Amino acid sequence: MKMHFLEGGRLRMRRSIYIPGAPKEEAIELPVHATLMRHPRGNVLFDSGCNPEAAIDPDARWGGLSKVMTPIFSPEQTVVHQLKTLAIDPEDIDVVICSHLHPDHCGCNTYFRRATILCHEAETQAATANGAENLGYLRGEWDQPQGFQTFNAEYDVFGDGRIVLLPMPGHTPGMTVARVDFEKDGSFILASDAAPLQDNIDTGIAPKNTWNIELAAEALARLKALQERGATIISGHDDTQWQGLRKGVEFYE
Ligand SMILES: [Zn+2]
Secondary structure, three states: OEEEEEEEEEEEEEHHHHOOOOOOOOEEEEEEEEEEEEEOOEEEEEOOEOOOHHHHOHHHHHOOHHHHOEEOOOHHHOHHHHHHOOOOOHHHOOEEEOOOOOHHHHOOHHHOOOOEEEEEHHHHHHHHOOOHHHHOOOHHHHOOOOOOEEEOOOEEOOOOOOEEEEEOOOOOOOOEEEEEEEOOOEEEEEEEOOOOOHHHHHHOOOOOOOOOHHHHHHHHHHHHHHHHOOOEEEEOOOHHHHHHOOEOOOOEO
């Protein structure tokens, strides 16, 4: 199995959302990414990043949310374009795993018409609840014709222990991370917004844009324990870590 990290957009936000005490006017730039796993039984995407339309007309695509998380990427810096550099078409994707259903994580799901879309049951419920739009769940981003295949506990995608989904609620009700195990490069945890920055793992403090702060802190403690046991934790939006990762055609195996 090979794993490729792919660009999925880039956002500007207030730094104080992520770093307690940071001055209000300070901004932070956040990379957005997706992960492609080429498993012998199928091509799997963990998250699909931002929709290219968000780069062209942010307000039309995201409404008021585009003021809170401002797109600063080109349409080419999104998943379908990045897959092309690997000669992979959207029809070649068999499974899309949704860490959660915010627009910077599921914005390209709509392109993967043939794929099974996996998402935690609590997350699909949160996205369809009254007032979900105000919590950042935009139907135009997460809804797609084939619907979801849901799970509500640990879930082993192919039954061989290589890609295992671990629910870690906190950032959102159905937030889920993936443990991906390789013979050569070891164990990775694709943490998405359970740990947006490496700093969140170090301090144990969750960002402000969190659904349940206590559960989010528990998730961070769990991730720290996994890190201490040797796993590489891939944060959802850490620019320093992102710069150092193998990306695009380069891979982990
Ligand atoms: Zn995010």
